[in-house]
Amino acid sequence: EPKTNGHFPSPRLSVSPRATVVAAMEAPSQGLQTVMKWKTVVAIFIVVVVYLVAGGLVFRALEQPFESRRKNTIALEKADFLREHICVTQLELETLIQHAVEADNAGVSPIGNSSNNSSHWDLGSAFFFAGTVITTIGFGNVAPSTVGGKVFCILYAIFGIPLFGFLLAGIGDQLGTIFGKSIARVEKVFRKKQVSQTKIRVISTILFILAGCIVFVTIPAVIFKHIEGWTALESIYFVVVTLTTIGFGDFVAGGNTDIHYREWYKPLVWFWILVGLAYFAAVLSMIGDWLRVLSKKTKEEVGEIKAHAAEWKANVTAEFRETRRRLSVEIHDKLQRAATIR
Structure with a gap:
């Protein structure tokens, strides 16, 4: 069995600020630099800005034509409606549309008889909304409309978000310990097969990510596809947008008023969000630590190359000087011998 060096202790995965996710990737005597240099911060800022600009250009190219077509379609439908219903004025139509938009923004579907639709503020829905507040997801499909609700939401978020942060860190630590x-165990199996430590670390990490994706992404996506009636892409899209706390609100589990959900459905979804957030936080933290480790190791390798180059240059210079000294001595001796012979 190959001996493992001190650079690869047992892995520890965590979202806690007091421990890095991939501390195993470095030697214990070489801790991660906790404070970035300004040059590094500026370089990362430039990369992020370029990334944002590139993303904006791609999103505009993909979404703006669709938006323009929708605008033209709405304008044509409004014109056709006014032409077919001459008793309705344009102002009346615009007022009706405005009321419908306001109702939709308040979480009330203007389609059909709204009194028959399920409430957005029953116990399960209210519990789910409270969960989106403290997790900072904020889907946006439902929001407080009353003054009291808005004031309470502010206070609830101020105290709830830090509380949830402690819970998330604790669950992340437990998940990190389990994984x-x-x-x-996986590394122990591969060591018996004489696999290099670097390959073992890569394989085990990939297996960790794949296992998490199956448990927290693939299986929930299949369930949401079946219950919500979404496509596979829409289900995966919702899962990723939710667990990364983006929360656009265009797709929300339990948000279809035409579907009668079980009372435990939304609380169960929130529990999945809780555990999934801890997993995703661990993965994102691990990626961030990888980048820091890679950056540090690259600097160390460059430093080693410079040191070798300097050593090689010093050796060559010393050898050159020694050769020149020997040649000078030999030439001097030959000249002296020639002078003696004469």
């Missing part, structure tokens, strides 16, 4: 032990 860390699993990865250690």
Whole structure:
């Protein structure tokens, strides 16, 4: 069995600020630099800005034509409606549309008889909304409309978000311990097969990510596809947007007023969000630590190359000087011998 060096202790995955996710990737005597240099911050800022600009250009190219077509379609439908219903004025139509938009923004569907639709503020829905507040997802499909509701939401978020942060860190630590032990078992199996430590670390990490994706992404996406009637792409889109706390609100589990959900459905969805957020936080933290480790190792390798180059240059210079000294001595001796012979 190959001996493992001190650079690869057992992995520890965590979202806690007091421990890095991939501390195993470095030697214990070499801790991660906790404070970035300004040059590094500026470089990362430039990369993020370029990334944002590129993303904006791509989104505009993909979405703006569709938006323009929708605008033209709405304008034509309004014109056709006014032409076919001459008793309705344009002002009356615009007022009706405005009321419908306001109702939709308030979470009330203007389609059909709204009194028959399920409430957005029953116990399960209210519990789910409270969960989106403290997790900072904020889908936006439902929001407080009353003054009291808005004031309470502010206070609830101020105290609830830090509380949820502590819970998330604790669950992340437990998940990190579980997955860390699993990865250690995988590494133990591969060590018996004489696989290099670097390959073992890559394979075990990939297995960790794949297992998490199956548990927290693939299986929930299949369930949402079946219950919500979404496509596979829409289900995966909702899962990723939710667990990364983006929360656009265009797709929300339990948000279809035409579907009668079980009372436990939304609380169960929130529990999935809780555990899934801890997993995604661990993965994102691990990626961030990888980048820091890679950056540091690259600097160390460059430093080693410079040191070798300097050493090689010093050796060549010393050898050159020694050769020149020997040649000078030999030439001097030959000249002296020639002078003696004469």
